[in-house]
Amino acid sequence: MNKRKKYVGLERKKAIAGYIFIAPFIIGFLLFMVKPLLQSLYMSFCTVSLSAGSTEMTWAGLKNYKFTFTVDPEFTSLLGTEVLRMVIYSLAIIVFSFFMALILNQKFKGRALVRAVFFLPVILSSGVMIGLESNNQLIANLQNSIETTTTGISVTDALQTILRTTAGSSGVAGKVFDALFEIIDNIYDVALASGIQIIIFISGLQTISPSMYEAADIEGCTKWESLWKITFPAISSLFLVNWVYTVVDFCMRTDNEVIKKIQEIMLQNLDYGTAASMSWVYFIIVIAFVGITSGIMSKGVYYYD
């Protein structure tokens, strides 16, 4: 009995120590996350007027939300295109980074160099650089001049016209082709956004023991079959991690049109109430999207133990 009591005491001591260790997070979370979050939720139901020394909030019910959805001319269409772009690009990034990880995991000369180059965008195209990159007209002109001098020899263009004419531009197939070709045209953006994902996939691939492949090879399994029967299930949990990371990363980019719109309303129109309601709409849509898709994906994830 005495021994048991002591054990409880030690456990209690460790629990207190644990709380002391995570105390900074709890304080920060309550002060700088929960409080502003609740305040912005409250603000989204209010008309906020700024005066010297204080803010006045008067309850306005659903007025801001009505404004967001029915009056503001840009917001709903921006939201639609942005969410669609998020879905398409996240899928493309996942597929791209998976196959790049498969290639970069093979043994060949100069592998370290290639890996370093692929990881470079994680450092170089973050923060302010993303917005600047996309509207630099001079660089775009340079690329255009290269493109115009090489027209007619582009394989993708020829393929695109062939597929377009056979599939027609109106049906579902036409839409899918359009989305696909948009991604191929913007492969630069996809490659830039997949640095971390590639590294995560590579780290997963290295944990698969080579003896599994060897056994499969002896049993007469082709490379293609072992890709889907061994590699894919073994790193399926990483698909979930990467998916969440990609979606979240995508909706926090600074060149996101919805975010730009919200900041414009907040800083130029000084309409804090509407800005809050818009950001809550966006936030809830993103959270719901992440929740639903990762819920579906986690059913397909395979765990060894």
Place this chain on the structure above:
Amino acid sequence: MTKNKSNIVKVSFWERNRKSGGYVLKKKLMDIGVSIARFILLFGLCFLILQPIFNKISVSFMTEADLYSPVVISIPQHFTTENYKMAADVMNYSKGLVNTLVISFTIAVVQIVVCTLVGYGFARFKFPLKSFWFACVMLTILIPPQVISNSLYLHFKFFDILGIIKLIKGVPLNLNGSPVPYYLMSAGCMGLKNGLYIYMIRQFFRNIPNDMEEAAYVDGCNTVRTFFTIMLPEAKPIITSCFLFAFVWQWTDGFYSKMFLGNTTLLSTSLARLVDGLAAYLMRITGVQTSVSVAFSNCILATGVLMLIAPLIILYLFAQRQFVESISASGIKM
């Protein structure tokens, strides 16, 4: 066995090919084909990633006349370093560089110290509501800072702790524009991507075997001493790499810098204002109202971007291993 092996080596390639019924040749050709295809693919993609940097380098050495010249595409006709001087003047480069260095370094130190403590707490202790708090960490990763940015802005504009400051000074403090709020937020793990660092550090600590810690406890170490002398040296690689990430991402960050550090000259924020600042700068020098052409302002912008990332590229060249290998070391799994 060894005798047998040396026999095989002596047999010529074509002999072996004939014996295997063409299989060896087929495999060899296949291997060569795969490596050629892989080389083309990887070369193309690497070129794609690096090309904008090369473009910027070539543009940054051009004079304005070169930008319009139809003959010049990537190699400048009149080589000049004037663009660098101008961009440095407009961006206030030397002051911005020092400020950015100081801010990025101190912020990264604060964030990583706190995140290490929290990550260790989550990895190594059992306490009530642990999974709830960890869910909160995941939530901070998911919430875009833009959602709370407007109320944070007001929060710091009328900053007060339970009305104490209002009692003393009469009005609440306006902390906007000073770096204090950002340091406070970093100390509370709410800075840029701090949830991610906590997650990575926790993942690393979880993989360290329990025995080491228990041995330390048995030998009479208390919790604090165990942490500093046993666990911290073990976690050096992940802490270094998280520090590097925090440093680099803070360096290029535009969102938090613009919101909290608006009055401090930072490279990232002055880069964002570079194009607007250029016209005013030219007017101040020449005394004449001039409009800057799009091509020239983009040229200066490219130069500015190069000047922003140059220190980071140097850092990456030296610390490439720490950046890449740490993520694999942490063994991220859900």
